Amino acid sequence: MLRGLSWRHFDFWLLGALSALVIFGVAMIRSAVAGNIELTLITPLVTRQIVFAGIGFVAMIVMASIDYHFWSAVNRPLYIIMFMALFLLNVVGGALFGSARWFQTALVNIQPSEFAKIVLILVLAFYFSRHFDEMENPRHILLSFLLTMGLTVWVILQPNLSTSIVMLVLWFALLWIAGVKVKHLLLYGSIGLLVLALSLPILIETEVIEQYQIDRVMTFLFPDPNARYGDKYNIDQALISIGSGGWSGFGYGQGPQVQLRFLKVxxxxxxxxxxxxxxxFVGAVLVIAFIVFIVFRCLRAAWLAQEPFGAFIAYGVAVLIAFQAIVNIGVNLNLMPATGLTLPFVSYGGSSLVSNMLAIGLVESVIMRRNPIEF
Structure with a gap:
């Protein structure tokens, strides 16, 4: 796994951008919870995020040091282990905030669905690279979809609709990258939307889609201008916060919307x-610029990859980070319904942060074993 390892090609620009976002995220979490005894002493979010960041950095370096080809050899056991973890979570997993999304331990709650996204990238990368010249065959499209749904269905049942959408987007994007024609993708997408529309009453009746998820969509489409709580209130406060920040903002730890806790979560x-x-505006654009830079470095790793498996891994990570960032920012700007997706590397969340840093470790592994000639 470590044979021929050279750190000469390690992407320090990617590491630098990632580190800057993580450090800035910790600082923003500190500002966000300032003065809140429950979140600073009883449940010390800042301390936890620093610990998660440390674990994430170690995991990233370990992942980078392992030849990414190793994961092609163990993708089947990885898939089975993740399948069983998600299955057991639905049966005996600990419940938090009314949903069985976490395995509860004495120290932390582990959210397997965050790591399921990484496993899915590896499994689809292996499948698409193995059948790279046959992807117009509907059989391979169907099999790749079934592989995706084998994990996604358990995430939907938690319920965790936002993460399941991320997993389906990963499949759809990698399918396009694998060379499936756009007209075929549009056809498959239309069929999928039609099936979803026809099965929606059943999904609602059986509570596969829960009432709060429906409420989020309805609140987005038909907002109540007099709402004083819930998703509409949260979005209104987010828009007020962004709008009142102007060009340069109120300053770190000085924003009344944040410090007086009008802005929730x-x-x-x-x-x-x-x-x-x-x-x-300047600070917000800089954060977006750092995320775009990280996505670009992931795409660069894909372009320089030795072969399709490495390229698909890097493309998958780029899609993962970009899509989550777009959705999170879109929700904050009231461009889409509330989802619960966090801002990569910045928002609080241990499983999310560690899994995203593992994903970057995979990209580093690909770039460290790249083609010798860069273009």
């Missing part, structure tokens, strides 16, 4: 609004 789902409030 400001350390996680709405941390982008907190950034816009305290650092203004």
């Amino acid at each position: 400001r350390w996680s789902d709405f941390i982008f609004a907190a950034i816009g409030h305290e650092f203004g």
Whole structure:
């Protein structure tokens, strides 16, 4: 696994951008929870995030040091282990906030669905690279979809609709990257939407899609202008926070929307609004620029990869980070319904942060074993 390892090609630009976002995220979480005894002493979010970041950095370096080809050899056991973890979670997993998404331990709650996204990238990368010249065959498209749904269905049942959408987007994007024609993708997408529309009453009746998920969509489409709580209130406060930040913001730890706690979930789902409030338009754009830079470095790794398996891994990670960031920022700007997806590397969340850093470790592994000639 470590044979021929050379750190000469390690992407330090990628590491630098990642480190800057993680450090800035910790600082913003500190500002977001300042003065809140429950979140600073009883449940010390800042300390936890620092610990998670440390674990993530170690995991990233370990992942980078392992030849990514190793994961092609163990992708089947990985898939089975993740399948069983998600299955057991639905049967005996600990419940938090009314949903069985976490395995509860004495120290932390582990969210397997975050790591399922990484496993899915590896499994699809292996499958698509193995059948790279046959992807117009509907059989391979169907089999790759079944592989995706084998994990996604358990995530849907938790319920965790937002993460399941991320997993389906990964499949769809990698399918396009594998060379499936756009007209065929549009056809498959249309069929999928039709099936979803026809099965929606059953999904609602059986509570596969829960009432709060329906409410989020309805709130987005038909907002109540007089709402004083819930998703509509949270979105309104996010828009007020961003709008009042102006060009340069109120300053770190000085934003009234954040410090007076009008902005809810400001350390996680709405941390982008907190950034816009305290650092203004300039700060928000800089955060977006860092995320775009990280995505670009992932795409660069894909372009320089030795063969399709490595390229698919890097493309998958790029899609994962980009899509989550787009959705989180879109929710903060009221461009889409509330989802619960966090801002990569910035928002509070141990499983999310560690899994994203593992994903970057995979990209580093690909770039360290790249083609010798860069273009």
